[in-house]
């Protein structure tokens with residue numbers, strides 16, 4: 001059995017790196033992109049029973065994709081305060097949010113990296129309300145849901161960001177994770193696609209994604 005080689009660290013994920021266990025890495029690039037600045041964002045995913053709430057992005061960055069609820073951390077706010085504010089602005093609800101992941105993204109031609117704190121909320125208060133930015137919708141977290149059981153539809157992985165399927169299993173399993181992906185403009189598809197990525201879990205016992 002071959003043991004995958006472990007890089008010494010991943011720029012942007014240095015904190016906690018010694019606690020991480022790699023789960024998946026890949027891409028065509030051999031080196032990580034450089035960056036000069038980092039912008040801080042949040043992303044919150046709400047769970048209720050066997051469902052997860054995602055928002056369909058109606059404008060701006062990530063248009064027509066499903067994602068958690070979040071945005072920029074404003075001056076003077078903590079990341080958790082920003083996550084709670086964005087959840088209320090975009091979906092009309094509050095939740096006891098727990099920090100579960102950190103993602104670090106870079107795009108070719110951008111000297112600014114995205115650091116995204118991922119939060120998980122189990123349960124919520126308030127009435128889920130569509131905003132001008134997001135249309136909230138429930139999706140099933142069960143692997144075996146079928147349309148005739150009256151369950152929510154399956155998570156639409158093809159309408160999430162391309163690297164989300166690598167870390168979503170850890171969010172669903174409630175397992176702390178970290179990851180980085182660099183994106184490059186694909187001239188054939190005319191969109192940014194991942195060219196190098198690395199994802200890992202903190203500690204040792206999560207199921208590894210295929």
Ligand SMILES: COc1nc(N)nc2c1ncn2[C@H]1C[C@H](O)[C@@H](COP(=O)(O)OP(=O)(O)OP(=O)(O)O)O1
Pocket residue numbers: 041042043060061062067068069070071072105114116161162163164181
């Ligand atoms: C691969 O890259 C990404 N994947 C995922 N899953 N989410 C990402 C990625 N890159 C950015 N995001 C998230 C981070 C934020 O939650 C949103 C972007 O926030 P937005 O631009 O909407 O920020 P706001 O402060 O709400 O902006 P406005 O000025 O438009 O209100 O996407």
